[in-house]
Amino acid sequence: MGRLVAVSTFILLNIAGVASRPATTNNAMLDIFQLQHQSQLAKLLPGTFNTTGLACPSIRKRREWRTLSDIEKADYISAVKCLQSTPVKTPQLPQVKSLFDQFQAVHITVADSVHVAVCFHPRTTFSCSKVLSKGQFLPWHRYFLQVYEKSLRDKCSYKGDIPYWNWSLDVDNGKKFSESPLFSADAKIGFGGDGVRGTYVPPEDPTGDNRIVSPDFYHGCVQDGAFAGLTLQLGPGRNVGPHCLTRGLDNDVAAATLNSNSVAYALTMPEFESFRTEIEGQPVMDGPRTHDGGHIAIGGEMSNFYSSPGEPLFYLHHAHLDHIWWKWQNADPEKRMYQVTGRTTPEDDFRNVTLEFPLSVGQLDPGHGARIGDMMNIRQQPNCYDYE
Numbered sequence: 001m002g003r004l005v006a007v008s009t010f011i012l013l014n015i016a017g018v019a020s021r022p023a024t025t026n027n028a029m030l031d032i033f034q035l036q037h038q039s040q041l042a043k044l045l046p047g048t049f050n051t052t053g054l055a056c057p058s059i060r061k062r063r064e065w066r067t068l069s070d071i072e073k074a075d076y077i078s079a080v081k082c083l084q085s086t087p088v089k090t091p092q093l094p095q096v097k098s099l100f101d102q103f104q105a106v107h108i109t110v111a112d113s114v115h116v117a118v119c120f121h122p123r124t125t126f127s128c129s130k131v132l133s134k135g136q137f138l139p140w141h142r143y144f145l146q147v148y149e150k151s152l153r154d155k156c157s158y159k160g161d162i163p164y165w166n167w168s169l170d171v172d173n174g175k176k177f178s179e180s181p182l183f184s185a186d187a188k189i190g191f192g193g194d195g196v197r198g199t200y201v202p203p204e205d206p207t208g209d210n211r212i213v214s215p216d217f218y219h220g221c222v223q224d225g226a227f228a229g230l231t232l233q234l235g236p237g238r239n240v241g242p243h244c245l246t247r248g249l250d251n252d253v254a255a256a257t258l259n260s261n262s263v264a265y266a267l268t269m270p271e272f273e274s275f276r277t278e279i280e281g282q283p284v285m286d287g288p289r290t291h292d293g294g295h296i297a298i299g300g301e302m303s304n305f306y307s308s309p310g311e312p313l314f315y316l317h318h319a320h321l322d323h324i325w326w327k328w329q330n331a332d333p334e335k336r337m338y339q340v341t342g343r344t345t346p347e348d349d350f351r352n353v354t355l356e357f358p359l360s361v362g363q364l365d366p367g368h369g370a371r372i373g374d375m376m377n378i379r380q381q382p383n384c385y386d387y388e
């Protein structure tokens with residue numbers, strides 16, 4: 001069965017039988033962390049968010065990967081490799097060995113609270129037939145990417161910005177996604193190609209807890225390009241232990257979800273509510289869209305709900321989603337610049353997100369965090385960037 005027709009994808013998992021499982025030690029640890037951090041943030045929050053904002057001394061420009069010179073591409077990739085060898089003092093999870101792992105660990109920790117919710121959380125005892133996505137999805141990823149960009153600069157002397165990946169250029173007009181220049185095998189400027197078959201088998205996931213949807217999504221280890229031989233400590237899912245960076249490219253999913261018509265259609269959505277669900281995709285929508293389509297089309301670690309930031313392309317994919325969101329905001333700034341909607345949790349005691357809603361990236365930015373309102377206008381502080 002192709003990935004487009006498979007109901008279980010990046011996001012979806014087996015809901016039945018998971019809802020009442022008691023919390024594992026590991027999850028309990030994550031929950032305590034989340035609660036501590038949320039209350040720590042709550043103390044920092046003043047009253048109503050003021051949308052006047054602070055002007056930026058200068059505005060940086062994020063650019064599409066292929067407009068970077070070879071030197072700029074090599075600089076970006078070597079800064080990412082530097083993160084992969086930079087140790088951390090306060091690991092988010094015990095297995096974290098590098099700052100790059102730390103980003104993956106934070107995503108694993110908060111994934112349930114910033115993405116679509118399927119009422120599957122081990123602590124939940126209610127039964128839930130609805131699938132609801134969360135209002136903080138886009139703002140949280142905007143924040144996460146900025147923290148990543150800041151680490152590249154502060155810890156790895158990177159002078160540039162996170163590039164974005166306009167994958168529509170790789171699938172429009174019958175082009176094959178797998179032939180994208182981003183998958184170049186060049187050891188200095190290429191992210192490498194598909195996983196090599198026969199080199200990796202994902203762990204079994206009978207309960208769906210790790211969201212390893214299908215072993216078919218994991219062709220094997222990436223063995224060319226700049227990240228050949230990369231060892232990840234976390235994933236897939238909430239599994240831990242050293243393993244290779246995996247991929248399983250899928251041209252059909254890419255062609256169906258990443259084309260410029262899909263993007264143009266999302267941009268026609270009149271309200272944030274319909275826009276964000278159109279971008280995010282399954283299981284709220286009936287099939288994958290740009291967000292989950294990109295995750296599934298790359299496959300391997302990237303197809304995993306929890307551990308996808310182990311894939312260096314995660315950041316370029318999400319930068320383009322952020323870019324598309326910004327385009328949507330800018331098409332009607334008066335109405336859309338500060339428009340947020342969506343539940344914070346799927347439970348019936350839900351709150352709706354507001355501009356004051358706290359976003360946390362755990363140990364990556366301890367004691368700080370941001371509010372959704374801070375993330376809305378990228379041309380104002382604390383953001384100060386734009387897209388070219």
Ligand SMILES: [Cu+2]
Pocket residue numbers: 107115141
């Ligand atoms: Cu995510």
